[in-house]
Amino acid sequence: DSGVTQTPKHLITATGQRVTLRCSPRSGDLSVYWYQQSLDQGLQFLIQYYNGEERAKGNILERFSAQQFPDLHSELNLSSLELGDSALYFCASSGGLAGGTDTQYFGPGTRLTVL
Amino acid sequence: AQKVTQAQTEISVVEKEDVTLDCVYETRDTTYYLFWYKQPPSGELVFLIRRNSFDEQNEISGRYSWNFQKSTSSFNFTITASQVVDSAVYFCALSSKTSGSRLTFGEGTQLTVNP
Numbered sequence: 178d179s180g181v182t183q184t185p186k187h188l189i190t191a192t193g194q195r196v197t198l199r200c201s202p203r204s205g206d207l208s209v210y211w212y213q214q215s216l217d218q219g220l221q222f223l224i225q226y227y228n229g230e231e232r233a234k235g236n237i238l239e240r241f242s243a244q245q246f247p248d249l250h251s252e253l254n255l256s257s258l259e260l261g262d263s264a265l266y267f268c269a270s271s272g273g274l275a276g277g278t279d280t281q282y283f284g285p286g287t288r289l290t291v292l
Numbered sequence: 293a294q295k296v297t298q299a300q301t302e303i304s305v306v307e308k309e310d311v312t313l314d315c316v317y318e319t320r321d322t323t324y325y326l327f328w329y330k331q332p333p334s335g336e337l338v339f340l341i342r343r344n345s346f347d348e349q350n351e352i353s354g355r356y357s358w359n360f361q362k363s364t365s366s367f368n369f370t371i372t373a374s375q376v377v378d379s380a381v382y383f384c385a386l387s388s389k390t391s392g393s394r395l396t397f398g399e400g401t402q403l404t405v406n407p
Binding site: 179208210212219220221222225232233235265267269271279280281282283284285286288 | 327329334335336337338339342383385392393394395396397399400
């Protein structure tokens with residue numbers, strides 16, 4: 178158990194809908210990262226938050242947004258869902274910024290299925 | 293740009309055989325960090341090891357060992373006396389100071405250990 182929690186574990190929804198994925202980092206970790214794992218794209222970095230502020234953006238679609246709250250939990254919002262958004266979404270956390278030196282610990286993931 | 297290549301898509305071995313998973317990376321940074329993660333059939337991503345670019349010592353942890361060679365930009369992972377529970381997808385990943393904290397993952401190697 179990495180100490181990172183994600184809810185829900187599974188999510189099934191229809192095209193055009195909006196969903197929210199939730200992540201709680203390990204105790205004491207200030208950075209939260211979101212990754213998408215799909216069959217065609219592999220594991221892709223989406224976005225990073227550090228202590229409530231956005232710090233880095235990867236290949237995140239404009240239909241997707243995220244935020245980190247004062248209690249450090251994070252939410253990833255996916256809107257106008259398309260079939261291609263079906264994937265496993267991971268949250269990871271690490272202690273701080275540290276420019277890449279931190280080890281990221283991953284949550285169990287949320288499997289999103291868009292029908 | 294950074295890149296991680298895991299040329300072996302799938303490997304199948306019989307229990308108790310030794311197996312090596314290859315990882316080749318590309319980065320222009322002189323300071324970088326390499327990781328291995330394991331993704332068992334249950335789907336979570338489990339951290340195995342982190343290696344800093346300035347530390348070329350090989351590491352052994354039980355049946356696992358890692359061979360880091362800067363000269364060939366490789367960070368290979370060997371499992372000695374493989375067991376059925378080692379069956380999983382293994383990912384090699386890279387981060388560096390200039391890329392921020394994002395992890396760049398390889399495509400993964402599916403290891404199947406047969407009884």
